[in-house]
Amino acid sequence: MDGSTPISFMPSCPAVPAGAPIACDRCPTRAASLCRLLDRRDLERLFPHGPRVQLCRAGTMLFRQGEPVQSVFILKSGWIATYKLFENGQRQIIRFALPGDLLGFEGSEAAGMTCSAEAITDVALCRIRHSLFFRVCTASPQLAMSYAGTLTREVLSAWNHLGAVGQQPALGRVANLLLDLHRRVTALEALPDSAPHGVHDGIRDGIMDDIAVPAVHLPISQIHIADATGLTSVHVCRTLKQMRAMDLLDFQKGRLVLLDPDRLAEIAQLDPDRPVGALPPPAPWAVA
């Protein structure tokens, strides 16, 4: 591969013009511990010609259920949904990937990819061939354990999701999902050099609280919520209406405002905080 050759593996994915390569310590978001742990040697092995970023438009399929395993992706900006399709035409959204998250490990040699991935917004991501990624991981225990940490967080998240979908009524499921997304978006925005993905308005509401209630932007529709929670969009609409009436939260046009976080947390029964960026200590070079 030549450093000046633009990568283009999908028609609707215009490659970034191969100019100044975007180094990973200039990563717009550092949510993924991977980003924190990749040292220069790792980087050189992963990106022999400098890391490059691909851009994809909203709606692009990054991979499809059943395809052979090929690449892992580090999401740099934008949102991606992974989901399973069923024969009756329904789909289950498995997870929402946010900037810093890792994708492409949702398969095995034997079975191929078990999910499809679709860009919800325009996205930018780094693509790494599986073979290369695993070779580098195998050579760097720190990186391997960082990868393991990422996987662990995905498992915990999946189990939380499973608990909500399996045992909670509509109200709890929606609360669980929105609270989780809110937490993640907020954590992203708190990162030092993050691009402003969310809208902070500092709205004050009727609640007798001395702190402003911030609104965050979630680029998802009620249909996404429905497919993620195992409900129908019609019922999600009714549930959101109910939550508004209960002064729990307000979600309209992608604007989420938590009106009563405490009561919401009780309803959602979300796992306690999993700090997004705090788990592994940052590598020495990343501290500077």
Add this chain to the structure above:
Amino acid sequence: MDGSTPISFMPSCPAVPAGAPIACDRCPTRAASLCRLLDRRDLERLFPHGPRVQLCRAGTMLFRQGEPVQSVFILKSGWIATYKLFENGQRQIIRFALPGDLLGFEGSEAAGMTCSAEAITDVALCRIRHSLFFRVCTASPQLAMSYAGTLTREVLSAWNHLGAVGQQPALGRVANLLLDLHRRVTALEALPDSAPHGVHDGIRDGIMDDIAVPAVHLPISQIHIADATGLTSVHVCRTLKQMRAMDLLDFQKGRLVLLDPDRLAEIAQLDPDRPVGALPPPAPWAVA
């Protein structure tokens, strides 16, 4: 720690009398790739005084939701269920751990354990302190990647489970679960030196098939199935009855017979095969 000191971290867990320590390459089951990859040096670090096995009675809690993270367990024999409890008293079984499976990574420093684990049958397991486990993994990239492989399989399993619970009706959920367990038990029994955990009867049924239909033993109740699938035990009972009437499968008193695997697979829409023991190439010493 002295090699002759029996480990006893739970009242109802009689420690194995410290006799000949059970080496990991004598592992009764080798489902976990971890077991395959642990080389002698790893073993010595993990078990400075020789690996030992603890026995626990059915019903023992191995860890509880909210507890601080302490130990990792490699299950040697028996079944364990991990689950989340909700405030309304319901529980969601997250997964069934079978011999060879790894437990104890279901938490983080920040949040503690996010699940509880209870022995369904009498079990035997190796306990490893977290700090030690991660130290050894960090020192051995192969082991770290093996750990990552285990985590990946857990993620894929969780996502499959999530898809079933989120989008499939009762029939599909039960089919999905039983098919998955059947596959795993069968894979275990196929291992060279596995203890006979299942009952092979080679029953021939009305189906015009030239191979006998084997029955496997699943040590779970309809209540377990209900808690895992997000149904009630009453409805699981009805669903099993229906499946019997449809000549799909027969599950009674822990005896599972698949009568029509093809139709079942279609109903379950389970992910394609994830070979349990086949993923990582066995370490050289394990081949002998």
Add this chain to the structure above:
DNA sequence: CGAAGCCTTGATAGCGGTCAATGTTTGTGG
């Protein structure tokens, strides 16, 4: 301005939950 996609709302129906009673199995102690 028309089309497409999403949101909203109402009416109706069904899957699966709840409640309750009974049967079956297993284990324990007399």
Add this chain to the structure above:
DNA sequence: CCACAAACATTGACCGCTATCAAGGCTTCG
């Protein structure tokens, strides 16, 4: 060996949460 209790399985009656169907409104975009 029997009595009894506990846990699980089974069945029926009834109900509620959520799906389905359908129609109309709102935005966005070409």
